[in-house]
Amino acid sequence: VIINKNRENNIIKQLKVFIIFLAFSSMSTVINAKQTDKVYTVGVVPQFETRKLFNIWHPILEFLENKTGYKFKLSGAPSISAFEQELIKGKFDFAYMNPYHLVIANEQAGYIPLVRDHGRMLYGVLVVKKDSNIIDPAQLNGKTLAFPAPNALGASLQMRQELHDNFGIEFTSSYVKTHDSVYLNVLLNQASAGGGVQKTLNSQKNEYKEMLRVIYKTKEVAPHPFAALPEVPVEVRERVREALLEMGQSTEGQKLLLNIPMKKIDSASINDYLPLKAMGLERFYVSSGSK
């Protein structure tokens, strides 16, 4: 009887831990930073879950602090839309964002890109299940398509814009939160096709990848920039840019940067993102608060 009770308690305890973990994973995380002097906030688009973000960015910011002598504080956001809201208001001194975010943030708050990955370009991919008979996006008229979120650049904004503008098809959009969900929705026939990006598709399990087929790619755009507010003094911005570029010189730094992911870091300018601005993506952009 006693043993049973212990066992019972054990099970309940495990359950509790599990529930707490679930709750935690959907909440914003407070990132530690030193309070002395000026502390610069660094915002990061929540493309990964909070813990993973922290694991990626914390050592990079530590590196920057050592190199520059400035203090940095990682500032998360519970969702991409929340992040966008903050970004528009210029709440972060520095921010890592997707390219379309920069277009908007540059217009609204004046964020200036400092560095970006020069090792690849961003583009969206449209996947169907391998055994599907769909080979052309035109066949998707009237179907349900899965997208991570309305404003995901390559996977959603660009994809919807190009499907609309280039193929003229009508479809039902199912926003399923994450790229992983997009692929699963396709795999489990919950959607006829799904928008993703090459990078997230590559990171899927082999068994998933093997069952998916890309039927369309969007135009390539410069990948995610690390930008700064114009209010941040120039010398600070420059020292940060230098430190980051310096980081790309060392093997260890490269390893850290690869996690962002940045294969080959180099300076960025607003010119890199002007083609994107010209796409008229605002037609497909869904403002915060609406779905």
Place this chain on the structure above:
Amino acid sequence: VNINVKIALPSLIGLVLTILSIQLLWQPLQLEKSKISFEAHTNELITLVDSPITLYLLENDLSSLYSVLDQLEGNYGNYLKNITLYGNNGAQLYPFLKRNSKVAIDDSELIHIIHPIYFKGKTLGRLEVDIDWEQEKLIVVGDIQSVVNIIILLMLMSLLIGTISQYQIIYKPLKKLKGAARNIAHGNFKAELPLANNDEIGDLTNSFHKMMLELEFEKNAVNHHTIVSITDNNGLITSVNNKFLAISGYTRAELIGKSHGMIKSGIHHLEFYNDMWATITQGNVWHGEFCNRKKTGELYWVNSTIVPFLDKDGIPERYMSIRTDMSEHKKNEEKLKLAATVFTHTREGIIITDATGSIMEVNDHFTEITGYSREDVIGQSPRVLQSDRQPPEFYAEMWKTTQTKGYWIGTILNSRKNGEVYAENLTLSAVKDAIGNISHYVALFSDITNLNNIHQSELKQMAHYDALTKLPNRVLLADRLNQAMVQSQRRHCSLAVAFLDLDDFKVVNDTYGHAVGDELLMIVSKRMKDALRDGDTLARIGGDEFVVVLPDLINLNDYQSVLERVLLAASKAIKINGSILQVSASIGVSTYPQDGTEADILMRHADQAMYQAKHMGKNCYHLFDITHDDAINIQQENCDNISAAFDRREFILYYQPKVNMATGEIVGAEALIRWQHPERGLVPPLDFLPIIENHAISLDIGEWVIDTALKQLSHWQNIGIILPISVNISAYQLQQADFVERLTVLLAAHPEVSPSNLELEILETSALNDVIQVSATMQACIALGVHFSFDDFGTGYSSLTYLRRLPARLIKIDQSFVRDMLDDEDDLAIIAGVVSLAKAFQRDVIAEGVETIEHGTALLALGCELAQGYGIAKPMHADDIPVWISGWKPDVSWNPE
């Protein structure tokens, strides 16, 4: 089986039962309960993941859904098997791949749960889960197994502790008790006992200890008192106690394994032993007395009880013989018997009983009076004589008085064997032992019913005839001789007096004992009497001394043929108890009137002639030869000479000290008269006192002796010596009518002398005629303060009467007994008898003729402490007494302290 195992067995059975009941009853119950609870918890878990699943389904967030379910599987996969989620269209959402086969485990241990997922009444899908109960079951079974293990461990520990404590509490003390019991069974009481705790074992130990002490005590008590031996069923000795060794003189090693035959005395018949064996081998207890022989060869009597120890079939397997040494008892019995035989000829009946009143000995006269034989009454109570004429209170009073005062005197009506009631004068005396306890009772009684008519002839017989041979005694002889002399004078013829002494009679007595000697005397005297003519008188005047009076001799030598016949008769062989005995006679003859005209002269001349005959080689007769005897005659005195000597004050008193040998006290001195003859020197009293016997001059001399003794007392008193003096007084003098008056005068002449220092020794008690008169005289003298004693006690026939009736304080044992007591057992027995009787009558006793230290030692052993004799001091001049007193010490051997 060891008791430890027996005690542990219930615990072991309990252990097995506990394990079985856990396995068969408790475990299934627990498993069932666990299963129910497990299922409930699983449902709880699924309910908890219900809401995230619902949310993610609504949002189509399959990635998060997978994350939740993957985590669920990851965390609980060990028992949550086959987690499957189906969408509302029935398509499988999770896992990604169809489950083709179930996990290879026993299906019976899988619980399938279907959990539908609803949202606002709409079914979103369903979650199906298999719970693997096997894992949980194994854990529960493992838990139960560990409980079982703990229980087994605890029970084994308690078993171990229990066994150890049982060993300490029960087994160890029991083992010791067992050992002790075994030791005790082997007679060893030095067994170690466990410490007595305050529990049942402690009680047992205490009881055991008490029992052991009790047994040891009893065994000790038995060992202290009795002689114990144990023999096996073959009669071989297996153990003896120390008392056995002490009395037998053998060592234990000499006795163990031997038969009792080695201490056999040899005096019992084979039949005696056969009877004994027959009794005990049949399993019966044997009681009896028998005689054993010590290693030294000495015999000892024991009273024995032999108890067989029977095995379970009732067959004797060994025997315990318990004996008490009764040598002392036997000796006492013998002594009493002898004491009784001393007075076998008395006219009074004697009963001797032990302290319990059981009759031990009676004399012949008892039989004559009561009609009961000795065999009739030995071991009986004197109550057989009771006549019912006295009430019980009478007897009670009689015994009470005897016990408190020591004696009872009175008249009692008893019943003879034939029922006739008779009156008797009874003196009942209690005899006390050394420490003052009553050891015997002595009853003396005489039949007074027909005293005047029935016993007259008997009295006459007693007075004139010898009891043994029925021949005339000295008294009748004197009478007959006087008559014969008168007759011879008248008829002018002669008569012969023949003094006859049996040769070597003492040898017969010493060799064959008194009884044979007595029988021989009877036979010889009968034969000699038959050899005489009618009218001749044969008288017995002493042990083996006879006198024949042959009257009416026409020719002087006529006696010769008669005496030759007498010699022949005396020397004829006699067969007694299968022994051929032969004695002879030596005879001295004197004739009347040729050899003397007075009877005593004739007797004395015949006596002298008899000695001549002995000198001539015995078995012959010798006629008194006047010329030959002149030399002797010169020494013969007559009354006139003695009277003259008295007038010339030629007599003197010598004094012989009397002492208590035990205490060393000098109790007095006996005054002994001596004649300081101007020519012959100091003449002993026997040479002149018999001559003046019953003459008036003897009274004068007697008074002179008393007066002189009183003067001596006065003299000694003046020089600081207080020494009582005893003087001899003849029956003749005592019976003088004015004796008390004369004594009063003599005492008055010496008022400074205490009369209590004067003691009168009555000689020749047999010559006392009127006991009542003498008793009165003695009482009067005692009133004056003087004491009395009986001289020469034991020699007279009627001493017992005097002892009873006459108030003498002291009894003197005649020296004739004392002298030979060391060699002659009869004399010893007589002395023992006299001492016993003296004690019974509360009289002191003194022995005379104590010639050696050994005599004194022997007398002390018999209980006679007072003594006089050459062994202590010879009679001496009064002036020598003070020196002797200051120098005398009793012999060390008389007083061991």
